[in-house]
Amino acid sequence: MPSMGGLDLLRQLHVKKHLYEAIVMTGHESLQDARNAMELGAVSYVGKPVKHEELMRHVRAALEQVAVNERELAYRENLEREVRARTKELEETLRLTEFQSRRLDMRGLVADRVNEVLRRYPDKAVRVTGIE
Amino acid sequence: MSDALGCVIDNAVKFSPDRGEVLISVRAIGSGTIDISITDHGVGIAPDKVERIFDWLTQSEDHLTRTQGGIGLGLALAKRAMELIGGAIEVKTETGTGSTFVLHVPTATGEMAITDAS
Numbered sequence: 001m002p003s004m005g006g007l008d009l010l011r012q013l014h015v016k017k018h019l020y021e022a023i024v025m026t027g028h029e030s031l032q033d034a035r036n037a038m039e040l041g042a043v044s045y046v047g048k049p050v051k052h053e054e055l056m057r058h059v060r061a062a063l064e065q066v067a068v069n070e071r072e073l074a075y076r077e078n079l080e081r082e083v084r085a086r087t088k089e090l091e092e093t094l095r096l097t098e099f100q101s102r103r104l105d106m107r108g109l110v111a112d113r114v115n116e117v118l119r120r121y122p123d124k125a126v127r128v129t130g131i132e
Numbered sequence: 133m134s135d136a137l138g139c140v141i142d143n144a145v146k147f148s149p150d151r152g153e154v155l156i157s158v159r160a161i162g163s164g165t166i167d168i169s170i171t172d173h174g175v176g177i178a179p180d181k182v183e184r185i186f187d188w189l190t191q192s193e194d195h196l197t198r199t200q201g202g203i204g205l206g207l208a209l210a211k212r213a214m215e216l217i218g219g220a221i222e223v224k225t226e227t228g229t230g231s232t233f234v235l236h237v238p239t240a241t242g243e244m245a246i247t248d249a250s
Binding site (some may be wrong): 095096098099100102103106107109110113114116117118120121123124125126127128129130131 | 134137138141142145146148150151152153154155156157158160163166168237239
């Protein structure tokens with residue numbers, strides 16, 4: 001390519017982080033280039049000239065991979081949504097449980113104080129209601 | 133918090149007539165506060181004294197009979213204790229009818245207060 005090499009383009013695209021796939025076609029095949037292309041996320045590395053049928057085979061493989069990527073992404077997003085929703089539900093349940101528990105503890109605390117006070121005023125015969 | 137509660141209950145019983153009744157309720161308000169309300173049917177507090185009952189230097193003797201004694205610094209301490217835990221205390225009262233004190237207890241500190249009391 002005139003402005004940058006194919007491998008540089010691959011680096012800029014961050015292929016693995018996206019849904020699209022890359023096929024590298026080159027007129028200067030080398031083992032090192034092929035290895036680099038694969039490491040950078042290319043799905044195929046093809047030397048020119050390439051026959052139409054062979055190119056179509058690589059394109060079909062790339063499209064299949066794109067479909068897999070889309071399914072994986074959808075599954076992951078769904079899973080993350082599900083986990084977030086369940087976590088929120090659990091947190092809410094836990095919060096309510098703790099709250100109820102504190103309310104019960106508070107009633108116990110009130111009852112203790114009431115008993116202390118009533119012992120202080122045995123002759124008044126005051127009746128305390130509401131926390132039985 | 134426990135001391136504040138004890139102080140308010142003590143007052144309610146002290147200022148109730150003999151064989152009177154004190155009504156206490158513990159209610160969850162929303163998800164962050166527990167309200168404890170203590171209602172007595174004692175002499176109540178005169179309107180011009182209500183605002184001063186939580187002051188440090190107010191003895192609030194005027195509305196009491198001799199046999200009941202004074203509130204002293206109890207309510208001032210109770211108010212300060214409630215503020216320290218991020219809560220509040222308020223009173224509704226009517227002379228001759230009685231008083232209702234409400235302690236607003238934030239639940240985050242409810243646990244702390246109970247631990248302190250134990």
